[in-house]
Structure formats: C-alpha cells, structure tokens
Amino acid sequence: MDPDVNEMKYAICPSDNSTAVLLVDIETETVPDTDEDRNLQYYCMEGHHVFSVSEDEDDDVDSQ
Numbered sequence: 001m002d003p004d005v006n007e008m009k010y011a012i013c014p015s016d017n018s019t020a021v022l023l024v025d026i027e028t029e030t031v032p033d034t035d036e037d038r039n040l041q042y043y044c045m046e047g048h049h050v051f052s053v054s055e056d057e058d059d060d061v062d063s064q
C-alpha cells in the first residue's frame with residue numbers, strides 16, 4: 001500500500017516550531033522524498049532548511 005502524501009504533507013519543524021512541507025519527487029509529485037535512511041524529508045518554511053522524520057518514530061528528527 002502506497003502512503004497517502006496528503007496525510008503526511010505538513011509537519012512541525014523541531015528547530016523553530018514552524019510549518020514544514022513534505023518534499024516529493026518532482027516527476028511524480030506523489031512519491032515522498034527520503035534521505036539515505038529512507039526517512040521522510042520536510043522543508044521548513046520559516047528556517048529555510050530541510051530535516052528528516054522517521055516514519056516509524058515521529059519523535060526521531062534529524063536536521064540537515
């Protein structure tokens with residue numbers, strides 16, 4: 001079963017508590033972009049940076 005991108009579209013940035021948007025593949029616009037550990041990647045709108053969130057543990061956040 002493919003993940004529903006709309007359900008994962010937004011997150012809260014752990015660095016500044018601002019809204020972040022899920023990064024997706026440019027060609028499909030539906031496949032979430034992941035880091036080397038296959039964690040979802042988000043772009044923080046306020047801080048202008050990318051961070052990763054593990055799909056297994058929402059508390060596991062890595063800033064990049």
